Amino acid sequence: MLGFHDYVIAPFVEFAFMQRALAGALMLSLSACPVGVFLMLRRMSLTGDAMAHAILPGAAAGFLLYGLQIVPMTIGGLIAGIVVALGAGAVARLTIQKEDASMAAFYLISLSLGVLMVSLRGSSVDLMHVLFGTVLALNNDALMLIGLVAALTLGTFGIFWRALVAECLDPLFLRSVSRLGSPVHFIFLGLVVINLVAGFQALGTLLSVGLMILPAAAARFWTQRIEVMSLLAIAIGLLSSVSGLLLSYHASLPSGPAIILSAGVAYFASVIGSPRGVLLTRRRRIAHRTA
Amino acid sequence: MSACVTLDDLTLGYNSHPAVHHLNGAVAKGSLTAIVGANGSGKSTLMKGIVGVLKPMAGACKVASDVTLAYLPQQSELDRSFPARVVDLVSLGLWPRRGLLGRYRPEDREAVAKALSGVGLKGFENRPIDTLSGGQLQRALFARVLVQDADLILLDEPFNAIDARTVTDLIDLIKRWHDESRTIMVVVHDLDLVREHFPEALLLARRPVAWGDARKTLASENLLRARQFHEAWDENAPWCASDKGHNHVNPAHAHSDDVHSHDDLDHANRRGAA
Numbered sequence: 001m002l003g004f005h006d007y008v009i010a011p012f013v014e015f016a017f018m019q020r021a022l023a024g025a026l027m028l029s030l031s032a033c034p035v036g037v038f039l040m041l042r043r044m045s046l047t048g049d050a051m052a053h054a055i056l057p058g059a060a061a062g063f064l065l066y067g068l069q070i071v072p073m074t075i076g077g078l079i080a081g082i083v084v085a086l087g088a089g090a091v092a093r094l095t096i097q098k099e100d101a102s103m104a105a106f107y108l109i110s111l112s113l114g115v116l117m118v119s120l121r122g123s124s125v126d127l128m129h130v131l132f133g134t135v136l137a138l139n140n141d142a143l144m145l146i147g148l149v150a151a152l153t154l155g156t157f158g159i160f161w162r163a164l165v166a167e168c169l170d171p172l173f174l175r176s177v178s179r180l181g182s183p184v185h186f187i188f189l190g191l192v193v194i195n196l197v198a199g200f201q202a203l204g205t206l207l208s209v210g211l212m213i214l215p216a217a218a219a220r221f222w223t224q225r226i227e228v229m230s231l232l233a234i235a236i237g238l239l240s241s242v243s244g245l246l247l248s249y250h251a252s253l254p255s256g257p258a259i260i261l262s263a264g265v266a267y268f269a270s271v272i273g274s275p276r277g278v279l280l281t282r283r284r285r286i287a288h289r290t291a
Numbered sequence: 292m293s294a295c296v297t298l299d300d301l302t303l304g305y306n307s308h309p310a311v312h313h314l315n316g317a318v319a320k321g322s323l324t325a326i327v328g329a330n331g332s333g334k335s336t337l338m339k340g341i342v343g344v345l346k347p348m349a350g351a352c353k354v355a356s357d358v359t360l361a362y363l364p365q366q367s368e369l370d371r372s373f374p375a376r377v378v379d380l381v382s383l384g385l386w387p388r389r390g391l392l393g394r395y396r397p398e399d400r401e402a403v404a405k406a407l408s409g410v411g412l413k414g415f416e417n418r419p420i421d422t423l424s425g426g427q428l429q430r431a432l433f434a435r436v437l438v439q440d441a442d443l444i445l446l447d448e449p450f451n452a453i454d455a456r457t458v459t460d461l462i463d464l465i466k467r468w469h470d471e472s473r474t475i476m477v478v479v480h481d482l483d484l485v486r487e488h489f490p491e492a493l494l495l496a497r498r499p500v501a502w503g504d505a506r507k508t509l510a511s512e513n514l515l516r517a518r519q520f521h522e523a524w525d526e527n528a529p530w531c532a533s534d535k536g537h538n539h540v541n542p543a544h545a546h547s548d549d550v551h552s553h554d555d556l557d558h559a560n561r562r563g564a565a
Contacts, residue, residue, distance in 0.1 A: 172368040224374045224419045
């Protein structure tokens with residue numbers, strides 16, 4: 001198994017930057033993938049995308065004021081994300097406008113502000129960095145942040161799991177038996193924002209949502225249980241991270257897109273080959289049971 | 292009999308248009324009441340008001356303090372494509388007992404299994420909810436109400452699109468709850484069903500037309516009166532003046548077959564303005 005060792009183990013053993021990248025990507029998968037499962041089941045997959053764009057001006061403001069520093073960029077991103085999430089949520093709850101339209105309005109305004117701010121100072125290289133991240137250059141601060149977000153996310157899931165599931169499955173029922181109905185929606189939006197902020201250090205604002213949605217979308221095809229689906233999404237996320245990093249290392253490709261494309265491969269494999277995918281649901285139609 | 296639900300000059304509605312207008316009365320503990328009325332007469336709105344998901348525009352709706360409540364809405368916001376099994380859906384009914392963090396105990400699982408066999412869904416435990424038919428889903432939701440084990444049970448049009456056999460099963464279930472002296476309110480459209488199975492009825496036409504013994508409530512003159520209400524909102528309707536205080540002049544509000552005069556007057560004004 002010399003080949004296996006050379007190709008798969010050695011890069012991570014020999015290079016510290018690969019170890020950091022691996023640690024960051026694994027922690028991200030652990031927390032972002034289950035968040036993605038809930039996003040998908042609430043038909044909010046594209047909301048994740050919108051939120052990812054929405055954090056840009058906050059990150060850009062941090063970048064403008066302090067340069068490429070993780071703490072200000074993160075705090076800025078958090079503030080922008082929370083303003084957009086709460087603003088869009090409030091408009092949807094207080095007016096006749098639905099959340100998709102208000103979210104689109106808020107994120108577009110936010111995104112244009114962000115691009116404006118980046119172009120005020122930086123070169124296009126800076127913009128590229130903010131948009132696409134650098135998983136291979138994660139420093140200690142970034143790793144710490146990702147770890148913190150992962151712990152917070154898993155803790156929140158541990159406490160609010162039942163309410164999150166009930167809110168997705170039957171929101172009116174939850175409101176009739178508990179006061180958690182509205183708060184749990186905002187708690188969930190908060191989870192989306194902090195995971196996107198954690199992700200953009202590694203994958204950039206545009207792609208951080210990829211590690212959320214693609215593994216979840218792939219896992220949807222394999223199971224009808226939300227617990228299993230979440231674990232499967234995490235597994236797909238972990239595998240995509242490893243294979244993406246290796247691909248990036250061996251073929252000298254940018255690491256962020258390589259990770260997300262690996263998840264994309266898992267998605268297409270699931271679309272085609274899974275029990276609920278295209279091939280098997282077609283085949284079942286030809287024969288049928290008596291009852 | 293003490294009151295389970297007290298309605299005190301209750302007005303519920305949307306955008307300052309009343310859907311339930313100055314309703315007074317009390318629902319006795321252990322009573323079984325059918326709520327009857329045309330489309331738009333305020334039946335579902337009244338239920339939402341009692342559950343508390345809709346706040347009153349005026350007056351108050353009080354549920355006795357030690358009463359637990361189970362509510363089966365007419366238009367469920369249930370997401371049928373959500374990856375859940377029948378047993379997961381029915382287990383939601385354990386929320387009042389176990390809340391957010393309480394572990395499900397063996398007796399909880401037993402209660403769920405008993406509820407499922409009680410509605411004839413034994414063997415459906417592990418079926419995904421998106422494979423159920425409309426009637427099977429309705430029975431599963433009844434099972435959830437069973438699990439909730441509530442003192443006050445509100446069912447909003449539970450017999451819609453349900454086959455005759457299932458209706459009979461569900462009526463039996465409601466009667467069993469009645470025998471266990473739970474308080475039950477059911478929105479029903481089938482008047483024969485009401486006459487046959489419900490001791491009490493409330494006939495709504497935005498205002499209460501009649502409330503009391505089911506057969507008397509559903510007498511033809513009441514039904515005729517209920518039919519004469521104006522279903523559409525009138526944007527130019529005059530503001531209701533009841534808050535100015537002539538309401539308490541008329542003592543015979545509650546539980547009376549007599550329509551209180553103020554409402555009739557208001558109603559006539561509105562029709563005149565239209």
